[in-house]
Amino acid sequence: MINARIEKLRGELTIALDESNQIENPFEKLTAVLELVERAIAGLNELMEIEDFDGPDEEIYFFKKIKPQIIALKIEEIINYNIVVNKPIGPLDVEVDYYKREIESLQSFFRLNAFHYQYYRTKATAFDELFFLRESGPLPVPSTEIQIADNHYTTPMSYLFAKFIAYENVQNLLRERIFELTNPECLKFQHSGSKSPVLRWTGDVVNLVELIYGLWLTGQLNDGNANLAEIVRWMEFHLQVKIGVIQRRFAEIESRKRVSNTKYIDQMKESILRKIDLGRA
DSSP states (O other): OHHHHHHHHHHHHHHHHHHHTTOOSHHHHHHHHHHHHHHHHHHHHHHHHHOOOSSHHHHHHIIIIIHHHHHHHHHHHHHHHHHHHTOOOSOHHHHHHHHHHHHHHHHHHHHHTHHHHHHHHTTOOTTHHHHSOSSOOOOSSOOTTOOOSOTTTOOTTHHHHHHHHHHHHHHHHHHHHHHHHHOGGGTSOOOSSTTOOOOOOOSOHHHHHHHHHHHHHTTOSGGGTOOHHHHHHHHHHHHTOOOOOHHHHHHHHHTOOSSOTTHHHHHHHHHHHHHHHHHHO
């Protein structure tokens, strides 16, 4: 199956992108990320040349989920670079207003493409055969954002979905920056005692993301009032780990096809049950 090889390629890309996050210079980081993503896209195109999909469902999944997520990395990095290099010099409120204007610009794009954005947000499937198969008919609702360089490697809505993913990730990152600037006390939290043990997260970051979403969605912290950004920052600070845009990480969990979406939590459950069974023996 082509998707099995695609998952391997995506895994390699994720590792490489994590390494590129250590680059501090914005231009050097942009160049590195674009090179990695372009190489991954070329790899995807090569796979489609030598191997075909196992039916329309697999093709739809690829052009609706997999390829847009990878293209989104390129779009997102370009936007982030421009936001960083154009950030105004001034007091805190000037920087906060700048980020708010950037968010409004992104939201304008969503409004301009309201029909297709709601299709994306609601995870609708009614038009999937028109939107995500290469041999498809005319679109029910045209979009000014459609860009098709070669219909052998893309579909009418893949690029627009990539934009939705990238713009949402950038929007979430900007909101996190605003939160950090307006709530500095959350970043200055210190251990109450010098003898507190130092713990680092050394497992896969995507496993930590599963835990974070589980804690957030079930309201386990601050009587359910802790928001996602607060939990992420707390985890990063105390476990000495870089999570980045958690929504991007969650997309990795959503797109799991060969394994459970909650792979790590399932492993935890199995380990706990095994411990209980050993205790009973």
